[in-house]
Amino acid sequence: MEELVVELVGVTKRFDRVTAVDNVTLQIRRGEFFSLLGPSGCGKTTSLRLVAGFEEPDQGEIRLDGKPVQSLPPYRRRVNTVFQSYALFPHLNVYDNVAFGLRRSSVPEAEIQTRVSQALELVRLPDLLARRTTELSGGQQQRVALARALVNQPQVLLLDEPMSALDPKLRRDMRTELKRLQKDLGITFVLVTHDQEEALSTSDRVAVMNAGKVEQVDAPRAIYERPATRFVADFIGTANFLPATVRAVNNGRSTVVLADGVSLVAPSAEKAPVGARVELSVRPERLWLTREPGSNGSNCLPARVVECTYMGPVTRYTVEVAEGVRLTTEQQNQDVVDGYQAGESVFLQWRPTSGTLLPAEAR
Amino acid sequence: MKRSFVLLVYTALVYLFLYAPVLVMALYSFNQDPRNAVWKGFTLQWYAKLMQDTEIQRALLNSLQVGLIATLAATVLGTMAALALTRYRFRMQAALSGLVFLPMVVPEVVMGTSLLAFLAAIGWKLSLSTIIVAHIAFCVSYVTITVRARLAGMDFRLEEAAADLGAGPWDTFRLVTLPRILPGVISGALLCLTISIDDFVVTFFTQGIGSGTLPIRIYSMVKTGITPEINAVSTLMLLTTFSLMLIYGRLGSGQEPSRAR
Ligand SMILES: Nc1ncnc2c1ncn2[C@@H]1O[C@H](COP(=O)(O)OP(=O)(O)OP(=O)(O)O)[C@@H](O)[C@H]1O
Ligand SMILES: [Mg+2]
Numbered sequence: 216m217e218e219l220v221v222e223l224v225g226v227t228k229r230f231d232r233v234t235a236v237d238n239v240t241l242q243i244r245r246g247e248f249f250s251l252l253g254p255s256g257c258g259k260t261t262s263l264r265l266v267a268g269f270e271e272p273d274q275g276e277i278r279l280d281g282k283p284v285q286s287l288p289p290y291r292r293r294v295n296t297v298f299q300s301y302a303l304f305p306h307l308n309v310y311d312n313v314a315f316g317l318r319r320s321s322v323p324e325a326e327i328q329t330r331v332s333q334a335l336e337l338v339r340l341p342d343l344l345a346r347r348t349t350e351l352s353g354g355q356q357q358r359v360a361l362a363r364a365l366v367n368q369p370q371v372l373l374l375d376e377p378m379s380a381l382d383p384k385l386r387r388d389m390r391t392e393l394k395r396l397q398k399d400l401g402i403t404f405v406l407v408t409h410d411q412e413e414a415l416s417t418s419d420r421v422a423v424m425n426a427g428k429v430e431q432v433d434a435p436r437a438i439y440e441r442p443a444t445r446f447v448a449d450f451i452g453t454a455n456f457l458p459a460t461v462r463a464v465n466n467g468r469s470t471v472v473l474a475d476g477v478s479l480v481a482p483s484a485e486k487a488p489v490g491a492r493v494e495l496s497v498r499p500e501r502l503w504l505t506r507e508p509g510s511n512g513s514n515c516l517p518a519r520v521v522e523c524t525y526m527g528p529v530t531r532y533t534v535e536v537a538e539g540v541r542l543t544t545e546q547q548n549q550d551v552v553d554g555y556q557a558g559e560s561v562f563l564q565w566r567p568t569s570g571t572l573l574p575a576e577a578r
Numbered sequence: 579m580k581r582s583f584v585l586l587v588y589t590a591l592v593y594l595f596l597y598a599p600v601l602v603m604a605l606y607s608f609n610q611d612p613r614n615a616v617w618k619g620f621t622l623q624w625y626a627k628l629m630q631d632t633e634i635q636r637a638l639l640n641s642l643q644v645g646l647i648a649t650l651a652a653t654v655l656g657t658m659a660a661l662a663l664t665r666y667r668f669r670m671q672a673a674l675s676g677l678v679f680l681p682m683v684v685p686e687v688v689m690g691t692s693l694l695a696f697l698a699a700i701g702w703k704l705s706l707s708t709i710i711v712a713h714i715a716f717c718v719s720y721v722t723i724t725v726r727a728r729l730a731g732m733d734f735r736l737e738e739a740a741a742d743l744g745a746g747p748w749d750t751f752r753l754v755t756l757p758r759i760l761p762g763v764i765s766g767a768l769l770c771l772t773i774s775i776d777d778f779v780v781t782f783f784t785q786g787i788g789s790g791t792l793p794i795r796i797y798s799m800v801k802t803g804i805t806p807e808i809n810a811v812s813t814l815m816l817l818t819t820f821s822l823m824l825i826y827g828r829l830g831s832g833q834e835p836s837r838a839r
Contacts, residue, residue: 363743
C-alpha cells in the first residue's frame with residue numbers, strides 16, 4: 216500500500232450559509248501530482264486552505280503524514296503554499312522573500328545562501344536577488360513564489376491556481392516547468408485549477424469537485440474516458456447524453472434501450488444494474504456519420520443533420536436522433552467532396568466501448 | 579487674465595488673514611520693547627530670558643513628558659485596537675468601529691469635564707499622570723484611525739503567507755504586518771505628539787498643582803499682559819508643531835507605489 220501524505224476524512228466546512236466543502240474524503244499519495252479540478256466556487260480553495268491550516272473544519276479529520284493536524288496552526292504544518300496572488304512580501308527583495316521560511320526555522324545564514332540560490336536556479340530565475348518583488352513581471356513573481364515555497368522542502372506543496380494570472384503561452388510553459396519540478400524534486404504537489412487541460416496534462420490523479428463534493432478521483436485518462444457522473448462527463452471536454460434504460464448486463468457489456476425502443480451496447484457500469492435509468496454518454500470525436508447503416512457491431516442510430524459548421528480541419532455537425540435529443544460530432548475533413556448537408560438523413564455510429572453509462576440524475 | 583488677477587488677490591488675502599497674526603507674533607518676539615507696543619529694534623534677549631525662566635522650563639518639561647509618554651502609549655494601544663478591529667470578527671464590531679471617532683467629535687470641554695468627574699469619582703489625585711492618562715484617551719483614536727486605514731489597504735494574504743512559511747503570530751506581526759503599517763503608525767504617533775503638545779482644554783481640567791504644561795503656562799502669563807517672552811515661547815511651539823506636521827505630510831505622500839499586478 217502506498218503512503219498517504221494528505222488525508223481528508225469526511226471533512227465539512229461551512230461559511231455562514233454556504234457549505235463550501237461537503238463531507239469530502241480525499242487521499243493523496245506521497246510524491247504524486249494531484250489536482251483539484253472544478254468550476255468556480257466549488258470549494259477547491261477552501262479544501263486547500265483546510266490542508267494549509269488557514270481554515271478549521273467543522274467536521275471530519277485532516278491528516279498530514281498520517282497524523283491528525285486540526286490542532287496545528289499553519290506555521291507548524293510542513294506544507295507550503297503558492298498563493299493565487301503570489302502574496303510576495305512587497306517590502307522585501309527577492310532574496311529575503313525566498314529566505315523567509317528558512318530564517319524562521321533558524322537555518323544558518325551560509326546554508327540559507329546556498330539554498331536560496333539553488334531554489335532560484337531551480338525555477339530558472341536569472342539573478343534578480345536584490346530586486347524588489349514589485350519590480351518583477353507576473354511570470355517572474357510566480358517563479359519567486361514557487362522558489363519561496365520549495366526552498367523549505369515541504370512534504371506537500373499546495374498551489375492555488377498559480378497560473379491564472381499568466382498569459383496563455385506563459386501558462387503552457389509554466390505547466391511543463393511545474394511537471395518537471397515535481398518529477399525532479401519528488402515533492403507531493405496539490406494543484407487547484409479550474410482549467411481542465413492544466414489538470415489533465417500535469418497530474419497523476421485528478422479530483423473533480425462540484426458544489427463542495429468530490430465527484431470522482433482518478434487518473435486523467437480515466438476521468439476523461441470513464442467519467443463517474445454526468446457532471447464529470449460534461450465538465451471535462453464535451454459529451455453527448457442519451458437517456459436510456461438498462462435492459463441486460465452480460466459479461467461486461469450492457470444493453471440499453473432508448474425511449475423509442477432502439478437498443479445500444481455499452482460497457483457495463485456498477486451503478487447501472489438491469490432496470491436502472493441511465494444516461495449513455497459519448498464523446499463527439501468517437502462518433503462518425505455514414506449514409507448507410509453499419510453492420511460491423513457498432514452502435515447505429517438513424518439521425519437527421521440539423522446544423523453543420525465548417526471549421527477548417529474538422530466540420531462540426533449537430534444531429535437529431537429523436538425529438539429534442541441532439542448530439543454533436545466532429546468529423547475530420549479528410550475527403551473534400553464528402554460533406555453532409557443540413558436536413559440530410561444519416562446514420563450515427565460509434566463503437567460500444569466508446570460509450571459510458573452514467574446513473575441518471577434526479578432532476 | 580483679469581479673473582486670474584482677482585483670484586490671486588483673493589488668495590493672497592486669505593493667506594494674509596491666516597498667517598499675518600502668526601507672523602506678527604513671531605516678529606515681535608524679536609522686539610526690544612518690553613511692553614511690545616512699538617517696534618524698537620531687533621533682539622534675542624527674550625529667548626535668552628526664556629532659557630532662565632524656571633517656570634517655563636518646568637512647563638516645557640511637563641509638556642515633553644506628557645507628549646512622549648502619551649504618544650508612546652497611545653501608539654501601542656491604538657495600533658492594537660486597529661488590529662483588533664480589522665483582523666478579528668466579534669460582536670458589536672461595527673458599533674465599536676464607529677465609536678473610535680467619538681473622542682474626535684466630542685467637544686473638548688465636555689471631554690475635560692467628564693474626565694475630571696471620572697478622575698474625582700475614582701479618587702485619582704490630579705497630577706502629571708492624570709494629564710497623561712487624559713491625553714492617551716483622546717490620542718488613541720487618531721492612531722487607530724491612521725493605522726486602520728493602512729491595514730485596510732494591506733493584503734491579508736501576506737500574513738497568511740508568513741504563517742505558511744513558519745512564522746508564528748509575533749514573527750508575522752514583526753516581519754510582515756508592522757513594516758506594512760509602519761507609515762500609518764508613525765503618522766498616528768506624530769499626530770498624537772502634535773495634539774498633545776498643543777492641547778489646552780483637556781489639560782486644563784486634568785492638571786494638578788505644578789503639573790501645568792506649556793500652553794497652560796502661556797495662558798497664565800497672558801493674564802498679566804502679552805510680553806515678548808510669550809511671543810518667543812509661542813514661536814518656538816509653533817516651529818515644533820510645524821515641523822511635526824511637515825514630517826507627517828511627507829510620510830503621507832511618500833507611500834510606496836502599489837503593485838502593478
Ligand atoms: N471566507 C469566506 N466566507 C464566506 N464564504 C466563503 C469564504 N470563503 C469561501 N466562501 C464560499 O465558499 C464557496 C467555495 O469557495 P472557494 O473559494 O473554495 O471556491 P473555489 O473552488 O476556489 O472557486 P474559484 O475557482 O472561484 O477560486 C463559495 O461559495 C464561496 O463564496
Ligand atoms: Mg479558488
